[in-house]
Amino acid sequence: MEAIARIRSFNRTVTHQIGALEERFLGRDRSLGASRLLFEIGANGVEVRQLRARLNLDSGYTSRLLRALEAEGLIRTGRSSGDGRVRCVTLTRAGRKELAVLNRRSDQAAASLLSRLPEAQRPAFVSAMGVVERLLLASAVRLRVENPRGRGAQYCLQCYFAELAARFETGFDPARSIPTAPTHFTPPQGFFVVAMLNGESVGCGALRCRPDYGEIKRMWVAPASRGLGIGKRILQRLETLARKRRVSLLRLETNKALTEAQALYRSSGYHEVRPFNDEPYAHHWFEKAL
Amino acid sequence: MEAIARIRSFNRTVTHQIGALEERFLGRDRSLGASRLLFEIGANGVEVRQLRARLNLDSGYTSRLLRALEAEGLIRTGRSSGDGRVRCVTLTRAGRKELAVLNRRSDQAAASLLSRLPEAQRPAFVSAMGVVERLLLASAVRLRVENPRGRGAQYCLQCYFAELAARFETGFDPARSIPTAPTHFTPPQGFFVVAMLNGESVGCGALRCRPDYGEIKRMWVAPASRGLGIGKRILQRLETLARKRRVSLLRLETNKALTEAQALYRSSGYHEVRPFNDEPYAHHWFEKAL
């Protein structure tokens, strides 16, 4: 079958079968929309803003669904610590109990699907699902050049630095690193690329155009979104931007703990060179001629 | 990731991504429900009954959707030729035009999904989709022992004989074949198994318990549902029924044109034997000890 026809057929079959399955197991006493909201809130709570972004809901509608859950005593809403406009939703004890019920039912649904297949076919089924999901997500990722002071960028940078602090043997203190200002990543001196998936920022990367070379910095991908090729796409986008600015040499440095990053750089045509700066957190220096 | 978690994650991702895609391309001027109905009616028309079964809709709701499409001048309803209670829906010229538009949009949606992936990953994506769809469908198939005079059984038999007539070199005339009555396939003398998928009959098979052996007959699977392992499952079910009735030998005969059937029998442990009857349409005779 031709690719387009296969995809269309897949779409129809999957939405039909999975939809029926979900309804049978989840659509008991609460509307599916409310159930989804409970799932998305999860055990740790989220900002209402995030809920809306992830599920792509209207703000009024979201609010109404939340009020309903609140009336049921399943959630509690409070101010976000950082920004007084933003509201945070967390589950109450009853809410956590209800989520556990939903999770159990959802597990049952998945198990019942699996149980209807002969054992021999299950591994193929599950791994094909993995492939489809991964590539479907990858196809939904969008890259955008953004202001490094913007919310998406700031969120990524915060996660990035937190990860460095956690993964570097020595911890990480931005003050000890070579100083960088947001303006270095603002056109035309540089660029800050953010990867978006379903309304959320899931990765970033930056290019700083110095007089004699371009510098790649701030490469980061959210742990939950790794393996989708987002890092590679960000890097390629930065390289394209560099070429447009007539940069002929790209350089970057990295810490020995960031092994995936090193693999990415090598597979993207970067090769290791002698240290070209005295970044105290760096163990490896790479460059690539454009 | 564990299988259950993978399936749950797949379900959420896929419904979300595919749902968004469909809405963006199809949900323009008509409700998604009505669009799906148009798709399902298709160029050749269907019985209202079938529509309801396939989409699992309430009869009142279906009727209302059909009235709306009729008011738009997209469909025409008429009596079924066979059964006066049943209504047949066909597209008008305008309806066919509208379906073409929907098909084009649906193609675009699929193409846009594909286009967002690097070329190298597309074959893997499409083939994984094929695997998931196939196994999802396979898992939704249900076998049931039914009355051979029932609607599902009669439908399958009709298709079965039509296929024999088309595929046999000599054509097929039931009167020339060894006569068989429905009672031969009615418990306890025999069994008639029907495979159901989404409310439709997509395959059948029968067992006739003779004094000294059991006979497998009427093995058929709808062309659109082949490759899902339905034939094998029907055969296994018939064997289980035979064992329960203490049948120790199973026999069957088949025409040389039905090569898939022969492959199925061989792979299920049947081996070819000398003719044990004088069925004029048979070229190969098989048996299996239970």
Next chain:
DNA sequence: ATTAATCTCTGACTAATGTCAGATACATGG
């Protein structure tokens, strides 16, 4: 300090989806 933008909430809607109890017409088996 003022203005503009952001986030959430409420009220007022509309459309879509789904359910249920008859009513009607036809079919089937005795």
Next chain:
DNA sequence: CCATGTATCTGACATTAGTCAGAGATTAAT
């Protein structure tokens, strides 16, 4: 012919989903 069952349709509802405009609180930008 009659009893029973099936397929469809209609009217009357109920729920879910979604939209839109504006208000109030807060933050960011100038």
